[in-house]
Amino acid sequence: MxxxxxxxxxxxxxxxxxxxxxxxxQEEPDKPEPPEKSEKSEKEENGKENGxxxxxxxxxxxxxxxxxxxxxxxxxxxxxxxxxxxxxxxxxxxxxxxxxxxxxxxxxxxxxxxxxxxxxxxxxxxxxxxxxxxxxxxxxxxxxxxxxxxxxxxxxxxxxxxxxxxxxxxxxxxxxxxxxxxxxxxxxxxxxxxxxxxxxxxxxxxxxxxxxxxxxxxxxxxxxxxxxxxxxxxxxxxxxxxxxxxxxxxxxxxxxxxxxxxxxxxxxxxxxxxLPEEPMKPRVFDDRVGFFSHGFTDFGDDSAHELKRVRYIARFRLEKKKPKKKLSEPKTPIIWYVSREVPAKWQQYVIQGINDWQPAFESAGFKNAIIGQLAPSRQEDPDWDAEDARYTTVRWLPSAVPNAFGPHISDPRTGEILEADVRMFHNIMKLVRDWYFVQASPSDPRAQKLPMPDDLIGELIRFVVAHEVGHSLGFPHNMKASSSYSVEQLRDPEFTAKMGTAPSIMDYARFNYVAQPGDGASLTPAVGVYDHFAAEWGYREFPEDADEKAELEKIVARQKDDPMLLFGNPNPLEDPTQQTEDLGGDAVAATRMGLKNLERVAGYLVEATSKPGEDYDLLDNMHNALLGQWRREMGHVANVVGGVQQINLRYGDADRRYFPIDAARQKDAVVFLIENVFNTPEMFLSSDILGRIEATGAADRVLMAQRSILRSLLASHRIKRMGEIAEGSEPAYSAAEMIHDVTDGIWSEMADSNPDIDLYRRNLQRAHVDLLAGMLESKDPASDLPALARGELTRLHADCAKYASAAANETTTRHLDDVAARIRMALDKIKVLTTGATPPARGGR
Known part of the structure; x- marks a missing residue:
């Protein structure tokens, strides 16, 4: 290959x-000829004594x-x-x-x-x-x-x-x-x-x-x-x-x-x-538009009195046959060959995924700039070889890895893409099947029984090919794109038919988990308005006498008035509008719709995955996929807390680039997580499902999912960010208030004079205390986390001691006694470490 x-x-x-x-x-200078040797000296030098x-x-x-x-x-x-x-x-x-x-x-x-x-x-x-x-x-x-x-x-x-x-x-x-x-x-x-x-x-x-x-x-x-x-x-x-x-x-x-x-x-x-004998004219990288790039340090430009790092974007060499025409075919189109090892039933979908980029290049002034076609057979062209770098191809790899990728090779001098390929692993079918089933099957009856029909899997493969071809054309992921659509737009059949489910197919938007049955909305992503915009900025040709920099600035200036054209680097931790696997600009509203669909999937999971005489391996797999989707959607909500939105505009376009998420939205996100994560998610405890896939283990699985969200909320970087934001803006949702809200949500049974705490909540509460105890040992002088954790543990210790004897049953009493002891040990350990004092004797405080 x-x-x-x-x-x-x-x-x-x-x-x-x-x-x-x-x-x-430099070549060494010629050495002078040695002097002639006498016959005797030559003989001596050639003798046995000299070897x-x-x-x-x-x-x-x-x-x-x-x-x-x-x-x-x-x-x-x-x-x-x-x-x-x-x-x-x-x-x-x-x-x-x-x-x-x-x-x-x-x-x-x-x-x-x-x-x-x-x-x-x-x-x-x-x-x-x-x-x-x-x-x-x-x-x-x-x-x-x-x-x-x-x-x-x-x-x-x-x-x-x-x-x-x-x-x-x-x-x-x-x-x-x-x-x-x-x-x-x-x-x-x-x-x-x-x-x-x-x-x-x-x-x-x-x-x-x-x-x-x-x-x-x-x-x-x-x-x-x-x-x-x-x-x-x-x-x-x-x-x-x-x-x-x-x-x-x-x-x-x-x-x-x-x-x-x-x-x-x-x-x-x-x-x-x-490398090409005549280098392509490069285009200078602009971080407001997503392109892969190649960088070098330019010692020849000291106009700013500092060393500059210059970057050229990666792109194919496209030149118009008729430069004066607004729309012209290129001198050399990008021919994308679908290799013969691609299974015959998927070949048409692969070709469609390639050709889906044609309208985007029309925005750049090129007609038929990219063409997908089946590679010639050995009989049709005995000299054609998929390994030949002159050919750009889609290859099919016999691998169990559920993935695909679309790399390219570029000229480091100019960024010109010399050759590109898309590699489709055979098991990509499983990946898109699992995604579509847990995200979109409630709105598509074809997907509610496995295996899905080939025409549906073909559509999903087409989406993957279009995404990977985008990488091969020079486009990186744009994780900000999907945040520009509202939940209402994602449920609108007319809007999604025209605009797709995200402005860019280069986002990790996947499938429309927001749409509800009966909406009639589109469910799969497509090459969108941002992709047209990026192709125009990166590939449009300009007359020789034009000011290219000024012309490019005119294109990128459209971002100021159209959020669908914004680009965002993949998943910075602080920006909830640049996440992977998400849809819409309101994570709480989108996830609320997503949860309804997950509950629907859980309701027909057994029927969708089971056949007479077959085992329950598929049921087990899809149950795990369901839990994985739940964790992803809840993670989107968690990232609203302490979030800072980035809008990458320049001086003169906006007064600032970073905008803290509104305090009320952050608090709503925590309330949502308490209700849907820390309150035990019952959809994963169905006896109809669990009785078929495992004897025990549901408690561990649920705790693992809950703990991942809890750790994310209480992560040190989030607490530090919230503290800094609280100092500079009003009103703010402080880290202390957030931690207090989380504690009250996880320990809500304490509001009852006779608390009764079930297994799943006991597991979560122990995990919560262990997490807080671990935070006590942080040595970061710029973090309030140890102090906040100490305060919560002290409060919890008092509550556990107060309610243990009044608990509704012995198990709850023992649980509260145990938690109180864990807290005391953690606090005593820190007291010894910080003061050198002898820990107090065991017993009441």
Whole structure:
């Protein structure tokens, strides 16, 4: 498979090295000829007493000297012309490098193409770098070119930049022979079968190094602009420590299952791609519009009297055939080939997902800029190869991983996307099925019985493809997009038919869990208005005499009046409008609708997942998916508390960028969580479900879900943020008030003179006390958390002591006594640590 395309950008973005070309190492001056030696001295030097060293040196020199071409490249070898001519002699490979390609910049991308079970996953990137092949006498040097710093101006600083940009030598190869037009021939076998840190998977696999005896080159393919190499590589494993895997995770560690295992074998894929001879005109990055980018330090611009970091956006090279026309086809469209291994029943949906981007590029002035089509068969085009970097593809991977990704490879000098791919893991079908079932099935009868029909799964695959193609086009996630829609709009069939369920398909908005049965609203995301806006900003061409910066500013200025065009970096903790997996700008209102749908799903869960004669594995899986969706939606509400909304506008557009969430909204969020999280969620305690999937365990599962929300609410960063906001704005919802409200909600039974506390609440209350006790030991001098926790524990201790004897039953009495003892131990421990005092004797205070 094509290594070029497996680079991450998660995705949640990768900065590629960019700078001016480095200085070549200076050649050493010719050394003077040694004086003639006498016959005697030569004889003495060549004698046995001197070990005949000169003869050996001469033999070694003769051995290393280039030989006639026909002696090195024989007729028995196979040869593959392309960027370089690649010759194969059994397990040995030779590059014949055209002189015209020496000194040319190329990008080298390495990744795991296939893996051994339990070790990482296919497509895992190992790194990319720019390399250059240089000739020095009868040797060829492979150099690692650093483009991180540059200076384009004709200024003395450029000399200094060059002086600090010497390219490290990765390996030196003796020239074995010279081919046509003096093209050097080198043996590159050991480049791939020994452990070079620049291309190694040792760190990823937590291995000691490559075992050359168990490694070999599987194949090398040479194409006009790239060379693709696959290596079967075996890495020696470190011996696992008892009870662990040396502190590292091997996804999971295979040695944990088999301590005798000495190595891990993987298939490495290396792609070497020639960078364009004519660099594309770059476009400078603007953080108000979402694009992946490539950065470099510009020493040539001191206009602001400080060092600047410049970034260019990643984008394909699109140029109009007819520049004067408002809408024109591109000179070279982006052809996206759907590889033949994609299952036939999904191919049409994959093509639709690609073509869904066509209207967005029309906003940028390009007609048919992106075209999805089925790759030619071997009979139709025997020369077509999915590994060829000239082709952008969608590949289907036979993997159990429920995922997909859409990386690309860019020219670090300009940001030009040279090649892109979408990788669809086979088990992506399970992921979209689970999402759609728990989020949208109440409004879609087709999804209320599993398995879902193929036409529905096809629509869901289409959505995933469109999202991943967006990444390959240069667009990162835009988590702010979905917050610009209201709950009312998400339930409106006319609005969602026109605008989709979010302004951007690059948001993690998933499916419409807000819509209720009978609304008739759309349920799946689509390429939206923000995507059109971003494509226009990034891809629109301007006349040569136009002020490009000013024209781009006109486009981005629309954000001031249209929140649907705003971009937000993925999921900063403090901003509830930039979350993953959420819908709408009001988390409480959206989650209230979502809970109604989750309760509906729970009601038909057994019927939807069960068939006569089959086990309950699917029921168990979907029950866990239901709980997972509940946790996500409750997490959205928790992030309203102490939240700060960011609107990324510039000076002159707004008076501020950060806006604390209204105090009343924060308090409403806490009340909602008390009612729906800390009050035991009964939907997960259905005996009709639990009696089929487990003997016990529901209590632990519910507690784990509740505790995750509780920890989030009481997290140190949230408490500190609330304290700072309270100092600067009125009215404010203080951390002290929030913690007090949470305590009252979790311990609401104390309002009864004869409290009766059930198992699930007892578990939650113990978890609450343990969490507060852990906060006492915080050493952060800027946090009120220890003081607030101490106050709540002191109050709880008094309440537990007061109500224990009056409890409705013995279990509740023992519970309150136990909690009081836990609190006292925690407070006494802190007293000893802070004062050195002897703890008081046990008994009443």
């Amino acid at each position: 094509k290594a070029l395309t497996r680079t991450f950008l998660i995705l949640f973005c990768i900065a590629t090295l960019v700078a001016a070309g480095p200085v070549l190492a 005949e060293k000169p003869d050996r040196d001469k033999k070694k020199k003769d051995k290393d000297a280039p030989k006639p071409y026909d002696e090195v490249i024989t007729e028995e070898m196979t040869s593959d012309p392309g960027l370089f001519i690649v010759h194969r002699d059994k397990d040995n490979y030779f590059y014949e490098i055209p002189v015209s390609e020496l000194g040319t910049d190329m990008i080298w991308v390495s990744q795991l193409a296939e893996t051994q079970a339990g070790f990482s996953w296919a497509g895992m990137p190992l790194g990319n770098r720019v390399v250059r092949w240089e000739q020095r006498g009868d040797k060829v040097l492979l150099r690692d070119v650093n483009y991180d710093i540059r200076a384009d101006v004709d200024d003395p600083i450029k000399l200094a930049v060059k002086a600090t940009s010497v390219s490290p030598i990765i390996q030196i190869f003796p020239v074995k022979a010279y081919g046509k037009d003096k093209a050097p021939v080198i043996d590159v076998t050991k480049l791939f079968t020994t452990d070079r840190s620049e291309f190694s998977a040792s760190e990823t696999l937590d291995a000691k190094g490559l075992d050359s005896k168990r490694s070999f080159i599987e194949q090398v393919k040479s194409f006009p602009t790239n060379i693709e190499t696959e290596v079967v590589a075996t890495y020696k494993l470190t011996k696992p420590k008892p009870g662990g895997d040396n502190g590292r995770q091997r996804f999971p560690s295979a040695t944990r299952r088999d301590p005798s295992q000495s190595g891990v074998t993987v298939l490495l894929h290396h792609s070497m791609v020639k």
